[in-house]
Amino acid sequence: MDKLNIIGGGMAGSEAAWQAAEAGIPVVLHEMRPSVGTFAHRTGDFAEMVCSNSFRSDDDERNAVGLLHWEMQAANGVIMAMARQHRLPAGGALAVDRDAFSASVTAKLRAHPLISFAPGEITALPDDGHWIIATGPLTSGALAEAIRTETGAESLAFFDAIAPIVYAETIDMDIAWRQSRYDKGETEEEQKAYINCPMTKPQYEAFIDALLAAEKTEFHEGETAGYFDGCLPIEVMAERGRETLRFGPMKPVGLTNSHAPDTKAHAVVQLRRDNALGTLYNIVGFQTKMKYGAQTAVFKMIPGLENASFARLGGIHRNTFINSPTLLDNQMRLKSRPNIRFAGQITGVEGYVESAAMGLLAGRMAAAEIKGQDLPPPPADTAMGALITHITGGAEAKTFQPMNVNFGLFPPIDAKGGRRGRKDRYKAYTDRAKDAFTAWLG
Incomplete structure (x- = not known):
């Protein structure tokens, strides 16, 4: 069976590797750390948290990011499983012990029989094979230049x-x-x-x-x-x-x-x-x-x-990211090189959870493709579906900027003859999303 190569062992790359391997696909995970460092990272562990140690709200009934937690857990996500295993008291938020969390993700990936590891920096876009680029906001200079050369335009950027x-x-x-x-x-x-x-x-x-x-x-x-x-x-x-x-x-x-x-x-x-x-x-x-x-x-x-x-x-x-609405299809593939998918923060989603969720989808889609199957994106009224719809065509390409998951990305809820209060409306969003995501998983 063809193997899947993944560049980057952050949130998205780790989740993509886990999902593809769990689907029976051999995975090679390429990570340049620690031999090639970044401004923010301290270790060579996978899924290292460098900014906040919080995955934000864990309310899956009235909060869009909490709903995303629920979807990732329902999809057997390793990031969410390890986050819950190492959670810290944080009121209604899901905060974690960042070192224990990344160490546990690293251990899970290294223990998987279908995941192997190739240390070192990738500096050019691969011409053949199945690849996912999940290098995040701190993509190395050489690879970022290769991406810019291929896409024909300067990547958008902001400061984090x-x-x-x-x-x-x-x-x-x-x-x-x-x-x-x-x-x-x-x-x-x-x-x-x-x-x-x-x-x-x-x-x-x-x-x-x-x-x-x-x-x-x-x-x-x-x-x-x-x-x-x-x-x-x-x-x-x-x-x-x-x-x-x-x-x-x-x-x-x-x-x-x-x-x-x-x-x-x-x-x-x-x-x-x-x-x-x-x-x-x-x-x-x-x-x-x-x-x-x-x-x-x-x-x-x-x-x-x-x-x-x-x-x-x-x-x-x-922090660099690509203009995904212009460059990617709805399978997260680079239109000019469909053997390459992008996942995570480099696609223009913002936040640990959103990045990992896009890795989850890229890993599942790549696994399906290698098996000769077709996996459509989740429905747009799910949290993952709202995000992938936004970055692969829903957003205005000329003004595209990084986006957290939020209910403004979801198709509106039918009020059925009357106005809903905000809490009731958000609960309706999450109820609808859970039904749709469960059906998509099936």
């Missing part, structure tokens, strides 16, 4: 940012307190999954001043990429208005300071647990392009973090 991580023992818990927003979570541990640092109005104003004045990373001349709105650096948000952060990651609502229950904070900085030991916490929503020295000075202005030590500071990198 990483939030800092703090050692838990250095957070002053006489100032900070543990609580999830609105006490969300079924257990007491989940209801206290976040550490909160309160700010008065003068503290907030001083913080914004320092943030705006801090030395930032400057881009090279000619770099004109924008930012993905779902991952804006905090200083970019602050530049949009002094109150922007108070209505974003620093909003003070749904929280009561256990040290001063009657005092309402003007703003609140939240930190989310980053590993199972509870020794590391990442600062939620604090992606940044400040230089390292500036980060340390500015973040130590946050009450409770005055003596904080950082396991990792934030950073920013260039």
Whole structure:
């Protein structure tokens, strides 16, 4: 039987390899790390998480990304299985111990009898065989150039940012307190999954001043990429208005300071647990392009973090993706070279879950093709179907930008003579999607 070659061992490549191997197809997984490193990765493990450690909302009844979790689990997804195995308390979100998670995905892939591994960098597009390119936002320069040469146009690009991580023992818990927003979570541990640092109005104003004045990373001349709105650096948000952060990651609502229950904070900085030991916490929503020295000075202005030590500071990198609506067919194949599929973030989806989901589809579609079968995409009223429809023709090619899964990508729900409330409407979306996805799996 023909084998399937996959370039890239991130979320999408790992899931694609698992799905194809589970379908009985021999897989060769090519990964350049650790011999060829990137700005953001620290290891050679598969599915390494480099930005947040969260897969976002796990609500599969009223949230589009939670629905995507459900679909991936229903499709025997290795990423979702390992995420649940290594989940951390995070209120209504699915957060994981990032190191244990990637180590477990690596172990699962290495133990599979149909998956073999070819370390090293791929620098050119293959002429024959079955291939999936799942190299993500940090595609190597040589391969990115080969893709640009083939597609005949510059890849679109934007800048992506990483939030800092703090050692838990250095957070002053006489100032900070543990609580999830609105006490969300079924257990007491989940209801206290976040550490909160309160700010008065003068503290907030001083913080914004320092943030705006801090030395930032400057881009090279000619770099004109924008930012993905779902991952804006905090200083970019602050530049949009002094109150922007108070209505974003620093909003003070749904929280009561256990040290001063009657005092309402003007703003609140939240930190989310980053590993199972509870020794590391990442600062939620604090992606940044400040230089390292500036980060340390500015973040130590946050009450409770005055003596904080950082396991990792934030950073920013260039994120490339292709114009999928123009270049890919509905089987995720490159129209000019149909032996090559693309999957993951390089296709213009944004987020760990979305990337893995596109890897899942690419792996299943490639396996079906190798077997001489035809596997149509999932219906557009499923979460995976909405995403693949969007990137392979539903989006406007001229304005195509990375997109998280959201109900705006789904065909509208028939109100049947009356208007639905938002919660009822979202529940109707997920009910319809689950029925359609179950039928597609069958």
